[in-house]
Amino acid sequence: MTSPLTLGVIGVDHRHIYGQLANMQALGCTCKGWWTEGDPQPAAGFVERFPDVPRVDDRRRLLDDPDIDMILLADIPVRRAERAIEAMRAGKDVMTDKPGCTTLDQLQAIRDCAGETGRIWSIDFSERFEVPAVSHAAKLVADGLIGQVVQTVGLGPHRLNRHMRPGWFFDEAAYGGILTDIASHQIDQFLFFTGSTDAEIVASSVGNFANPGDPGLQDYGEILLRSNEGQGYIRVDWYTPDGLPTWGDGRLTILGTEGYIELRKYVDVAGREGTDHVFLVNGERHEYTQASDAPLPYFANLMNDVRDRTESAMAQAHCFKVMELALRAQAQAIRLGALQ
Structure with a gap:
C-alpha cells in the first residue's frame, strides 16, 4: 500500500464533503486546509467534524501548495467544473462531489484539461x-x-x-x-x-x-x-x-x-x-x-491511483461517460x- 495523501478542500456547499474527507482521513490522509466561498450551511458541520483542519482565506494557498496531492470539491454544482479545471492546472488530482459538472460544454472542458494535464478527475458516486x-x-x-x-x-x-x-x-x-x-x-x-x-x-x-x-x-x-x-x-x-x-x-x-x-x-x-x-x-x-x-475500496484505490497513476478506483472513461449520459x-x- 502506498503512503497516504495530503489533501485540500475547496467548496463545502454540500454535505457530501463530510464523507469525502472522512473516508480519506480514515486511510491516514491529512488535510492542510479548506476554503469555501461565503458561509454555506454545511460549513458549521464541517468545522464540527474536522476541527483540526484550518480554514484558509484564499484557495490559491491550497492550489499553490506543493505538498498537496489532491483537492476534494463540493462547491455549488455549476462551479465544480471551473474549480476542478483550476485544480488540475495547478497540478492536483481531483475528487469531486456529484454532479461533477452541469453542462456538456463544461464536461468537454474537463475532458480536455484532464487529457492535457494527465490529472485524475474522479467523482465520488457516494451511493x-x-x-x-x-x-x-x-x-x-x-x-x-x-x-x-x-x-x-x-x-x-x-x-x-x-x-x-x-x-x-x-x-x-x-x-x-x-x-x-x-x-x-x-x-x-x-x-x-x-x-x-x-x-x-x-x-x-x-x-x-x-x-x-x-x-x-x-x-x-x-x-x-x-x-x-x-x-x-x-x-x-x-x-x-x-x-x-x-x-x-x-x-x-x-x-x-x-x-x-x-x-x-x-x-x-x-x-x-x-x-x-x-x-x-x-x-x-x-x-x-x-x-x-x-x-469500501474506492478511497484506498483512488489514493493508490494518485500515487501510481493507475485507474483502479474507477476508469476515467467511465467517470466521463456517467456525466455525459446524465447530461444528455x-x-x-x-x-x-x-x-x-
Whole structure:
C-alpha cells in the first residue's frame, strides 16, 4: 500500500464533503486546509467534524501548495467544473462531489484539461462508493451467483428538507437538473453492474408535481437506458415523507439470467434495523445479508491511483461517460407538471 495523501478542500456547499474527507482521513490522509466561498450551511458541520483542519482565506494557498496531492470539491454544482479545471492546472488530482459538472460544454472542458494535464478527475458516486451493500452485491455478481446481468432498476428518493436548502438548490442552472444531479448515481451503477461502456437514453422526463411555487425545482425524474450489455430504469425524486427515519429509501435491483439481487441501502421499512440490506435469490437459495461490514475500496484505490497513476478506483472513461449520459438525459427530458 502506498503512503497516504495530503489533501485540500475547496467548496463545502454540500454535505457530501463530510464523507469525502472522512473516508480519506480514515486511510491516514491529512488535510492542510479548506476554503469555501461565503458561509454555506454545511460549513458549521464541517468545522464540527474536522476541527483540526484550518480554514484558509484564499484557495490559491491550497492550489499553490506543493505538498498537496489532491483537492476534494463540493462547491455549488455549476462551479465544480471551473474549480476542478483550476485544480488540475495547478497540478492536483481531483475528487469531486456529484454532479461533477452541469453542462456538456463544461464536461468537454474537463475532458480536455484532464487529457492535457494527465490529472485524475474522479467523482465520488457516494451511493456506490460509500455504501457497503453495493460492494457486497458486486462480489455476488462477480461470483456469478445471478448469471449474466440483464437489467438494473435504481431508485433514488430523497427528502426535500426545504428549511435546510440554499437558494441554488431551487435554481436549475445552478444544480443542473434532477437527472444531472441525483440520477448520475444510478447511471454509474447501471454501467458498472451491466459492464457497459456506453448506453442509449431511450427516454427521459423531469417534472415538478409537488412544488409549483418553485419553478426552478425538479422534484421528479426518470430515465430508460439501453446498452449492448443490458437495460436500465431509473427513478429519482424529492418526495421522501417525514415519517421515514432517514433521508431516502434508496434501492437497487439487479436482474440476472439466473437470479436477482435487491439492495435496500439505507432502511428496510418496517423490517430489519440498520442499513445495507441485501437480498439474493437464485436457483439454489434465497437469503438475506446485513452487509454493513463490506469494504469500501474506492478511497484506498483512488489514493493508490494518485500515487501510481493507475485507474483502479474507477476508469476515467467511465467517470466521463456517467456525466455525459446524465447530461444528455437531462437535455432531452420531457418536462411535466409545473415545468410544462
